[in-house]
Amino acid sequence: MQIVIHQSITFTVMKSFLVGLLIIAFSCPCQAQNPVLEWAKSTQGNRYSLGKSIATDKSGNVCIAGQFRGTVDFDPGTGVFSLSANSVWDVFVQKLDDQGNFIWAKSFGGYQNDQAYGIATDALNNVFVTGRFSDTVDFDPGAGVHNLHSNGNASYDCFIVKLDSNGLFQWARTIGSTSIDEGSAVTTDNSGNVYVTGLFSGTVDFDPGTGTSLLTSNGVEDSYILKLDSAGNFIWAKSMGSTFGDIGRHIQIDGLGNVVSTGTYTGTVDFDPGSGTYNLSSIGSYHTYIQKLDSNGNFIWAKSVGSTITAGNCVAIDLNNDIYVSGIFHVIGDFDPGSAVYNLTPKGNADAFLIKLNSSGNFLWATSTGGNSFDASTSVSTDRSGNVFATGSFSKTVDFDPGVSTYNLTALGSYDAYIQQLDSNGNFLWAGSMGGTGSDVGYSMAIDGKRNVYLTGLYTKIADLDPGSGVFNLNSNALNEAFIQKINQCANGGVDTQVACDSIVWIDGITYKSNNNTAQFRLLNKQGCDSLVSLNLNINRSNQKVDTVNSCTAYTWINGVTYSANNDTARYILTNSTGCDSIIRLNLKINSSQRTERIKACDSLKWIDGITYTEDNDTSQITFINSLGCDSVVKLDLNLGRSSSSVDVATACNQYTWLDGNTYYASTEAPKYILTNSGGCDSTVHLDLDIKKVSSDEILVKDSILTSQATNANYQWLSCGVExxxxxxxxxxxxxPVLNGNYQVVITQNGCIDTSECIPLNYYVVPVYGPFNCKSIYPNPSHDRVYLELGDLENVEISLYSLHGELIGQERVEAGPVHLLNLELPAGVYLLRVNSGNLNHSCRLEIN
Structure with a gap:
């Protein structure tokens, strides 16, 4: 049934960068190849279990919902994880990783029959399950309790339950009447909203919260669509039905957020759930409908296909928003929902059909599959390459190629499960069967982003779950068991045989430096196929050698280049016997040398030729014979600098520190100092120093007169004090001076400046006369004016001096008794002198 082709691709790579060719080769799309079984797993119990619905999540895990009786081990590996049903049927939810390893399993059920019909996941890997239950059921599979009660103990109500990615309970909702209500399928949109379709009877409140949204069936049972948000809150509900029985069987969301559903109806049904009318009528019982609503539940279109007893079981939508519906039909029927006719005729009691419509509901193609017994399709799905897959059950011998060719499969038992692959135009690609001598059914399928196909269903006794030529038997310990299988569409890869030199960077990014036949890498092409490639690497070695050459003249090497100087960097690459590089490195020494002596000297140079040169020279040369017998030519490049001398004429007062670091106190012409001039030669500096001095810095004091002993000089007398x-x-x-104090003189002579020591003068005696004294001056201190109480003094001379004896101001007053003296002086201490007749009085005055 299938042949696996292992490709052996050989590249001889002489340079490691050519490995890029390998990457290009493996970037090509997978070639046409039949899908292969990757793994198959089953539950193991003591009664019954079956997988009714399957879905994959964003992490590549697979989730299965179904029902079971008795005790079942849901860990398909070596471990054990058993759950026990409370009643005839309980619901189970199982999660495996993409390798089929157990992650978790949960169950819930009461004491009646509780069944799961649909499962879905959202973008956050939450899990949603719908089905039907009766009586009271705790829908929290953990330690908590969340009981829901059906509206009639003998009836069924619909449930919707949400678990997180770890299987922890999030919420559960129920809708129903006192009759039969169930959820047939569940799906989610990109915003996490939840959509459920199924059947209901009587009047049902579809708002599971505190609000009310009543819908009433027109007949025994009507189909419905319910939309909840991710928290389980009601958004809207719609119903469609006639006075007979109508069932919603499956639902999907297209790329634009529209809601596409399929099911069966009988009689005349208005498929516009809004205020408009869009009637479709069946011929006989059970036609298949396909309905499209927008995300707000508004009617877009509805189509009807088939004839008497035609049931649409599943709907799928591809990346172009084209729609596929599969199911079962019993008599000849028209599967073109438009004005044209496209009849399909069953070959036996019932055949499977598959129909494709575009996003507007227009007919594209339809096929049927069946033999002379009973055959049905229960699920359909598409991959991102546009291929369509169907599963279900068949009996006896069936031709699975809907075209002119034949591809027969024969059931080993009463019924076998099958998988069928067609391209986007309905052309046959491949089919396979799974089963044994009992009854085996494929109920549901899902395809992940890598185009892996997952199936679930039931098998009995011993069943071969490999749809290809191989054998992979599963044994049933109970009357029937649930199975889960993963089928890989892509090529299984091959062996990449590489021959490289020294090392290679392979497609895994690793650098290999020795032979290797164990490395593997999984490639992913643009179709989503992954392919396991094995490396078969043979490393050959490059070699190197040095070509040592001695020559008296320029040398032409194997690379055609003539070298006139020593060289140890030249390389030349040949190919050795293994096809790798043979690298030759040149080590060349030119023994006939020529060099230039570049010499800088001062005034003259006697060179190796015995000649004394007193001028620059770049023409002289001398030739020797070296130890190897080759000429050794030495050229002279002489640059002569000139020595120089100068006199540093300096005049200083008292002393002078020269550039030799010495301090001189007398005139001299003896010192000299040697520097280096700009030509690098000696520059001798002679000192011609003239030391000038002040003739005397002494002061002669006689009476009140101060006399400097220095003659023929410039003088500046100073008052010594705090300042x-x-x-x-x-x-x-x-x-x-006019006042006693300390005085000194600054003498400038012969260009020199000298300052004498401070000499005290105590010549003046200040007498105190009459009633006028320093208390007669007030206020003191003062800011800008003082009063003088002169009494009967006449012809008074008032003089103001600085403390250094400098006269600041003077005025004369004819008579008293009080005189106002306005002062505009800087802050400081002054001397105020009052003279009148025999009165000569001096007082300290402070201005602030």
């Missing part, structure tokens, strides 16, 4: 201040106008050799 030394120049005395204005005191620039003569002699100076007569």
């Amino acid at each position: 030394t201040n120049r005395i204005l106008g005191a620039n003569e050799r002699t100076y007569t």
Whole structure:
């Protein structure tokens, strides 16, 4: 039934960068090849179990919903994870990873029959399950309790339950009447909203919250569509039905968020759930309908196909928003929902059909599959390459090629499960069967983003779950068991035989430096196929050698290049016997040398040729014979600098520190100092120093007259104190102070400046006369004016001096008794002198 082709691709790579060719080769799409079984797993119990619906999540895990009786081990590996049913049938939810390893399993059920019909996941890997239950059921599979009650103990109500990715309970909702209500299928959109379709009877409140949204069936049972948000809150509900029985069987969301559903109806049904009318009528009982609503539940279109007893079981939507519906039909029927006719005729009691419509509901093609017994399709799905897969059950011998060719499969038992693959145009690609001598059914399928196909259903006794030529038997310990299988569409890869030199960077990004036949890498092409490639690597070795050459003249090497100087960097690559590089490195020494002696000297140079050169020279040369017998030519490049000398004429006062670091105190012409000039030669500097001095810095004091002992000089007398201040106008050799104090003179002579020591003068005695004293001056201190109480003094001379004896101001007052003296002076201490007749009084005055 299938042949696996292992490709052996050989590249001889002489340079490691050519490995890029390998990557290009493996980037091509998978070639046409039959899908192969990757793994198959089953539950193991003591009664019954069957998988009714399957879905994959964003992480590549697979989730299965179904029902079971008795005790069942849901861990398909070596471990054990058993759950026990409370009643005839309980619901189970099982999660495996993409390798078929057990992650978790949950169950819930009461004491009646509880069954799961649909499962879905959302973008966050939450799990949603729908079906029907009776009586009271705790829908929290964990330690908590969340009981829901059906509206009639003998009836069934629909349930919708949400678990997170770890199987933890999130919420559960129920809708129903006192009759039969069930959820047939569930799906989600990109926003996490939840959609359920199924059947209901009587009047049902479809708002599972505190609100009310009543719908009433027109007949025994009507189909419905319910939309909840991710938290289980009601958004909208719609119903469609006639006075007979109508059932919603499956539902999907297209790429634009529209809601596409399929099911069966009888009689005349208005498929516009809004205020409009869009009637479709069946011929006989059970026609298949396909209905499309927008995300708000508004009617877009509805189509009807088939004839008496035609049931649409499943709907799928491809990347182009084209729609596929599969199911079962019993008599000849028209499967073109438009004005044209496209009849399909069953070959036996019932055949499977598959129909494709575009996004507008227009007919594209239809096929049927069956033999002379009973055959049905229960599920359909598409991959991202546009291929369509169907599963179900068949009996006896069936031709699974709907075209002119034949591809027969024969059931080993009463019924076998099958998988059929067609391309987007309905052309046959491949088919396979799974089963044994009992009854085996494929109920549901899902395809992940890597185009892996997952199936679930039931098998009995011993069943071969490999749809290809291989054998993979599963044994049933109970009357029937649930199976889960993964089928890989893509090529299984091959062996990449590589021959490389020294090392290679393979498609896994690893650098290999030795032979290797164990490395493997899984490639993913643009169709989503992954392919396991094995490496068969043979590493050959490059070699190197050095070509050592001695030559008296320029040398032409194997690379055609002539070298006139020593060289140890030249490389030349040949190919050795293994096809790898043979790298030759040149080690060349030119023994006939020529060199230039570049010499800088001062004034003259006697060179190796015995000649003394007193000028620059770049023409002289001398030739020797070296130890290898080759000429050794030495050229002279002479640059002569010139020595120089200069005199540093300096004049200084008292002393002078020269550039030799010495301090000289007398005139001299003896010192000299040697520097280096710009030509690099000696520059001798001679010192011609003239030391000037002041003839004398002494002061002669006689009475109140101060006389400098220095003659023929410039003078500036100073008053010594807290601050030394120049005395204005005191620039003569002699100076007569008007006050006692300390004085010194600055002498400028012969370009030199010298300052004498401070000399004290105590010549003046200040007498105190009459009633006028320093208390007669007030306020003191003062800011800008003082009063003088002069009494009966007449012809009073008032003089103001600085503390250094400098006269600041003077005025004369004819008579008292009180005189106001306005002062505009900087803050400081002054001397105020009052003279009148025999009165000569001096007082300290402070201005602030």
